[in-house]
Amino acid sequence: MQNPYLPYPVRIDDITVEAVDKSLKTFKFVFLNDGDEEKFAYQAGQFAELSIPGVGETPIGIASSPVEKGFVKFTVNRAGVVTTHLHNMKVGDVMGLRGPLGNWFPWEEMEAGKNVLIVGGGFAFTTLRSSIIYMLDPANRSKFGNIDVVYGARSPGMLLYKDELVEWEKRDDINMHITVDATDDPDWKYNVGFVPPITEQKAPQGGDDAYAIVCGPPIMIKFTQPVLEKLGYAHDHIIMSLENRMKCGFGMCGRCGIGKELVCKDGPVFTLDQINKTPREY
Amino acid sequence: MELMGIEPDRLHFSWISSAESTKFVNVVKEVTEKVKAIGPNTHFIKNTAKVA
Amino acid sequence: MTILKIDKKNWAEGLTAAANTYRLFGPVKEKDYHQFKALEKGEMPDLDMINTRLSPKALLFPQSEAMLECSLDESRDDHHIMKEIVRDDKPRAVVGIRPCDAKSTLLVKLNFDTPDVQDPYWLGAYHATTFIGMACDTPLSTCFCTTAGCGPYHEEGLDMLVMEQGDAYLAKLLTDKGKAFAAAAGWSETADDSAAFEAGRKAAEDRIVSTVKTDNLAATDLLELHGAPFWEDIAFSCINCGTCTFSCPTCWCFDIQDEVHGKSGVRMKNWDSCMFPIFTVHTTGHNPRDAKAQRVRQRFMHKLKYFVDKYDAGIMCVGCGRCVRQCPVNIDIRRVCEQMNSFKTAESCAAEG
Amino acid sequence: MVGYTDKIKEIAGRLLKECTVDMVIGFRKGTMPMMNEPCFATTPEAVDSLVWDSNCGINLANYLTNRKEKVAVIAKGCDSRNIVTHIIENKIKRDQVVIIGVPCTGMIDKRRITDMVAGEILDVSETENTIKVKTADAETLFDKAEVLQQNCALCIHRNPVIFDEMVADAIPEQDVVDRYADIQKIEAMDIEDKWRFFDDLLRPCIRCYACRNACPLCYCPTCFVDESKPQWMGKGQDPMDVRTFHFLRAYHCAGRCTDCGACERACPVGINMRLLTRKLEKDCQEEFGWEAGLSLDQRPAMDVYQANDPEPFIK
């Protein structure tokens, strides 16, 4: 019987500081035992538990994409005991990784030529980056209609994966709308303003073949939801990734429950009408 | 602490002004002697979590 | 279904015989209440009790159990790599468990034994344990097992059901685990006295005084029940201690904690309770269930609504009455279930009115 | 305390009718013998579910912490002292609470009675100083003084020290000769016996925190047990962690505890943790001459420094 609590040993291969105030770092992990990477096959939208022996575990969305082989990437915001300890670790340190956990974005439905709108805010852009790279992969790009991305952060320094954002900006098969809440940088080429109004101006019309994936702080989700409804996105086409306190990550310890569903096992990805059927306890 | 079963000599308090370096040295010696007299701490020790 | 007749005289030596292949557990009286404990050599389970104060779930799901260990000593080459702690899954036998507690193991099994992921610690203990149940002839006034999906002579979850008859015991062997234990104990004198079990069951069930109606829990809409007006009144007196969840046989929530001593780290699984605020608090400090009433609502909704909808196996309660007896402020699940069951949503009473 | 129930209903009804308070906190009949459930009444009609007898051992001051609205609370001697401590520690303002004082002749010890009586207790009724316990096949009569909770048997503050209304006129205080006999017995033991005594006392603890949560003195937003930065103690069942928890919980009650017995009453496994808090209460009394919560204008002993504070242990 496979022990679901036992993490795969991994080594930190590379650390890149994402945010200007060093609160966000992207960690690139490499599996120590070669058989583990196949066992860790995951889909875009899933998360995993980063396990530091003697300190604890923390659930983080997988930032690398299933099409990127040989490593797994996570972007971690320094918040609690485990994440602070992780931020103090250096390349070459050994730790653990448990997963992949939870469900993923409904790729089967969306791969039928559907248009996809991605709305991201702050550091919740990790699983969205994984999705974008998955969709832009030559093998998969043809399965989707057009792809729009609205991604906002507090300031230019807080944007994640800046180099990749610039790269995607150049491509023609994806239209990027990057925004920041405010900036005093004169040559800031992109939008300025909060995500909901920018979504209202730039996002395409909804319809039964359009899906919207929304990930970000609760305040952003609260104000983006009416905008998407106005644009005609049906409730079962608005997809969200929820966050809750988690320990086991595979639906046994009972703490991440919202009504009948467990965020870690039946989620973290839910459609809006699923969420409307559960009590607001996340 | 005493009621709980920890030897009184395991806990020392003192009041030393920053000028009284001699008193400091004497108190250190006295405390060390007393602790040596009662031996290592066996009661309030937790080396591994004794659980199921 | 073979039924054995065991004379009380050779009940003790039967158990001692079984003790060399099984590690025996049973109720032992400590201070002023009974508790399930490992029985020393030759120690007999003390059966003159109605039920133990805390549930026997600690036998399969200890309050704190070390799961993984690792060395943090940099000099070793396997430092920081977690290794599973080997469990001693030698055969064990629990003698004297009541049918309601045995049924609770099946409800808890729904959580720890799901098709795609299984908990090796709980299942390892479960498969290694043989449950020797004692039929319950003198239920308490707070027992409502007959209306909570089981009963004083219920057989689900048990490997052997033992019933007292004069100066002998009648033991109904239910599973081959039960047969194996009977063989190890050397009991073999059969007696097809199923009528005695039937009569015993009838008599015991009539002595149950308190009942619980759960018929339209499943039908009521989840969100309506969640927004019902009576939660504030139910939760007022609650002091948010963990007594009800820790004494309940069907509560399975746990916490994972790491502890380091010197150069060795341990990852352990501890009981946890939805009554504690830190159960759901996020690292940012946001707590989805911040108010006391939300937490009390979560406990009863999970037991009497979410579980009913999710597993469709009745309520997540076996009616043992421990939470009623142990609650320091006497919050009574029977009264809560009554209010939840008879809760009329706005439009349904309009329809009737 | 037999006639108190009607007087309490009358006062509570009046307070609610005149809207001097938004809510009255009291007890309602429990669903089990010797148990009552704290409840709140907001309408004059709801008042007749209120009840008062010798099973109201839970401390109602616990429900006053950080309350915003105007509240009436029924308080026996020790509860009223806790309300004084609450007011001194700014957990509630004096004008915000109307105290319905109850001269208390003691609460009965549910655990001891259940232990003395064979079989399940079906009903318990009481007269002024006798308790009648009915089981399926027997009926026994106890003298109330014989089955009191230990803290009520030793209690020297049965009349509330602070009140706005009084349910009955004051009753004579008990003059208890030696209140700390059991503590002195433990203090006389040698180190090894003390250690084993507390090892045995705290072994059944299942860390459900009923003692901490039943106590009105414990209102920290994050208890030291739950702190993770740094994490002071383990969360498991290691005997040292259990002992550290009980040690520090009792330590926080030094000079504040009124010995109402709610912690011992709430404990599912019946641990007599009051031995720790009463040791501290004894020290406060002997060294600082201080008893918790007696008057609003006197600062607690642990909160103020006097030149003549005894400090024999400082070198």
Add this chain to the structure above:
Amino acid sequence: MSDWEPKIVSFLCNWCSYGAADLAGVSRMQYPSNIRVIRIPCTGRMDPKFALTALREGADAVWVSG
């Protein structure tokens, strides 16, 4: 038992005892090396949690000096 050296965790108040220790060191006075010094701003910062944790982690004695 003779060669056993006790480990004493000592909480020294930054201004008084720590100053005295500093003065003792400056004037080259010899004192036993069993004490492990933890500097605290003042004995007001001292807390029973510290003493208990020290003993639990293996200290043989705790010395608080203001």
